[in-house]
Amino acid sequence: MIIFPKIQYILYMLPLNFPPSLLKLYNTVVESYIWSGKRPTFSRSKLYAAKKNGGLSLFKIEWYQYAFSLSQLTKINNLQEQLPSWVKIEEVVVPTSLEAFLTQRGRPVPFKDLVLTFVQETWMGAHQLIKSSPYLTPKSSIWYNKKILIGKKPVIWEKWAKAGINLLCDLLSENGLMSFDEIKQKFNLRQEEKWDLLYTCYILVKKMYNCGKGLLPS
Known part of the structure; x- marks a missing residue:
């Protein structure tokens, strides 16, 4: 139990996935101590x-590992919370915002970044555990979203992403989808991009109709 607080400190500072072999060794040593061999x-x-x-309420290191990571990830989704210090570092290499990257599937992880890999797996796993889709919430990414397909494939429009349009909530207001004029003014889009927006909105309207009003901000 002397070792566990030290491991906790590392897990709390960075959302990293401990090597399975190390976790197995830790559990084996603890159980061997309890049963005296x-x-x-x-x-x-x-x-x-x-x-x-x-x-016996024994500490299970895997549970703490995911609990600490989820605690930090929920702060990313809550604008009133102070972001963890590692977020600014990771956003230097992440293609879009870190918040959007959590729900992007099929997009290569930059530099095979271990933190980005683990936080994405953790976020997806948490939704799977409670049987909730991470792809159709206001904070879901528009890009590389397997529920928003054009030509049966997820999409990424770099101009929109660079303009700051990355999450579904970027296209939503309290009354539903924003008009093109509202979005153009908010993100400084050009008039000729109106058709791209209309097609995207058409797909979103279909999803909102099929899923009720779950996409609307609360």
Whole structure:
């Protein structure tokens, strides 16, 4: 237990995925210490179960690893929270905003960045755990979104991304989709890009109709 707080400190500072071999070694050493090298007398799951459920409430490092990462990722989605210090560093290499990158699939991770890889896997995994789609929320990315397809493929329009249009909420207001004039004024788009916007809005309207009003900001 002396080692665990030190590992916690690292996990809290950076959302990094510990090598599976290291986690397995840690768990093996802890369990070996508990059983004094003897054969376990009950299921391994009971070690980590809550005491009220008959367990020993042992620390499970994987749970803390994901809990710390999710805690930091939720701050990225909450404008009122102070962003973790590592966000500015990662946004130097991320193609769009880090917030948008969380829900982009099929886009190569820049430089095989370990932090970006893990935070994306963590965000997707958390939605899968609660059976919620990460692709159809106001904070979902428009680009490389497997639910927004043109020609059966996800898209990326660099001009829009550079102008600051990256999330679905960038095209939404309290009343639904913004008009082209509102978006043009907000992001300084050119008039000839109106047809690109109309086609994108057509796809979004279909998704909103199929999913109810879940895309509308609350």
